Amino acid sequence: MTTQPSPVARIGSEGKLLAGASLILAFSAVGFLVQTFGVFSAAIEQEFGWSRTxxxxxxxxATLLAPVLIPLTGWAADRLNLRTLVISALVVEVVSLLALGLVPVGRIGFSILFLVTYAASFGASAVPxxxxxxxxFSKRRGAALGMLFAGACxxxxxxxxxxxxxxxxVGWRGxxxxxGAQTAVLAALPALLLIRSARGAPRTADADRPAGWSTLFRTRALSAILGWGFFAALxxxxxxxxxxxxxxxxxxxAAEAVIGQSLLGxxxxxxxxxAGxxxxxxxxxxxxxxxLVVPVVALLALALLPPGPWDVVVTTGLGVATGTETAMLAxxxxRYLPTAVAGRALSIGMVAVALGGGVxxxxxxxxxxxxxxxxxxxxLCAASLTVASVWPWALREPSSDVSSTASSHARDATS
Structure with a gap:
């Protein structure tokens, strides 16, 4: 039997795809809205007279909207053209960010535009x-995914x-x-140049047809992924x-704190x-x-030790340990779930991560x-990571007939 090459692999050369995807994750809104919120928070509080809460x-x-947005993104990743999905999302991001900076909005306007930007960012996120x-990268998948998320970092x-x-x-609005301009140049432009749609890809009767949701929910690994993702993000x-x-x-x-945030990166x-x-x-x-256990030590150090220059070391160490999670989840x-439901499987895992992160x-x-x-x-964060460290042990090695099982489910399941 002749194995057809993956349509995704024909988007372009492997190197171009990896470079473009890394730049998108690094410099689109999905790469900075959450990471820089603490940097913006003091100015926003002063502008609107808000409390920290x-x-x-x-x-x-925004993060609690993710349980709706991420599965939708997973469905789109399994069904729609990748180039169209990513570029459309980036256009909405750029327009929304420019509006946040250039249009004089109040509390409600700021909240709406921020949420629209956040929602659009899922179309150019880690899921697709x-x-x-x-x-x-079927042969060196771990290394490729590690490089993808390292580039995003x-x-x-x-x-x-x-x-x-x-x-x-220039102030927080500026x-x-x-x-927004950075997103256009460093994310949308690479998407246009480096992400290519498959053309003329041959299809088989079942292999290219996405399986239904029932195939995903029948997999044993899903519950382990959900528990792992939720408690790790918590x-x-x-x-x-x-x-x-x-x-x-x-x-x-304030300058040292911003450097600390950068060192987390x-x-x-x-x-x-x-991880890769x-x-x-x-x-x-x-x-x-x-x-998952290593960052517990860093969190306890920040909680129990007096302030000092070692905070920077602890912050960087916390980033090293938690930085492995995204690549590991992907x-x-x-590896443990059928390719036919990979987009939705990753999206469900990201839902658990988003819920944990929002809470x-x-x-x-x-x-x-x-x-x-x-x-x-x-x-509390240290306790949550301790719980999370137990969940990966629930994973079971995939059987050799995963692909045949997935194809069987794809014939029977409805999308």
Whole structure:
């Protein structure tokens, strides 16, 4: 039997696809809205007279919309043209960001435009792009996914520094306008040049037909992925949005706090590269569990030790450990679940991550307002990561007949 090449692999050369996808993840709104929110928060609070909880409620609402948006993105990734999906999302992002910066809006207008930008960003997010890269690099999948998310971390390093400098120079509104222009040049343009649609791809009767949702929900790995994603995000995701005010609370200057946020991005970069290299060489379950336990030490250090220069080291270490999670989740989906439902499988995993992240962000704001500091939040995050470290052990190695089983389900399932 002749195996047809993956249509995704024909989007362009593997290297161009990987480079384009990495730039999109790094410099589109999905790469900076959450990461830089802590940098914008003080200026937004001052502008609108909001409390910390009111300010972060906008981010919380955004992340809690994800359970609706991510499955829709997964369906689109399995059904629609990748190039059209990504470019359309980026156009909406650019328009919304420019409006945030150039149109004088009040509280409601700001909230709506922020939420529209966040919603659009899912079309150019890890769900469609990781599926494309995972399919194109079947032999060195772990390394490719690690490089994809490591490339995306370049944005996590640069964006907080860029946003902090822009807010000081042109105000928070001007900063959003410049970030909109950045999205156009560094994300939309690479999407136009490097992401190519498949043309004339031969199709078989079943292999190219996406399986139905029932195929996904019958897989044993799904529950492990959901528990893993939720508790991991509950433990680390809220920290990314609260890191700048947390470091300022620990007697660091605003400039030092922004550098700390950028160094978290450095850690994420190193963590994704490490995960990509290790996933192709080490068993998945113990590696994933270890990488969930390591950041517990960093969180306890921030909660229990007095402020000091070691905060920077702890922050970077936290980024290294948590940076492995995105690449690992995408790898596990591509390895343990049928390709026919890979887009939706990753989207469901991301729903769990988004729910955990939204709840974590709200808990961080609420516990800070209640106690006056972030210590309780840090302890709760450490406890959540400890719980998360158990879930990868529920994964079972895929049987050799996964592809035949998936094809059988694809014939019977309805989309």
């Amino acid at each position: 009111e300010t972060y409620s906008v981010l919380t609402i 792009l990781a599926k494309a890269v995972g399919a194109a 370049l944005g996590a390093i640069a964006n907080p520094l860029v946003a902090g400098a822009l807010i000081g120079a 900063a959003f306008a410049v970030l 433990g680390y995701s809220g920290m990314q949005g609260h890191l700048v005010p947390l470091l300022q609370e620990r007697a660091h200057t 450095v850690g994420l970069l190193v963590g994704n590269l490490a 290299l290790l996933l192709d060489r080490l068993p998945t379950r113990p590696l994933a569990s270890l990488m 790898y596990v989906v591509s 974590s962000t709200l808990i961080g704001a609420a516990t800070h307002d209640a106690t006056g500091n972030y210590r309780l939040f840090l302890l």
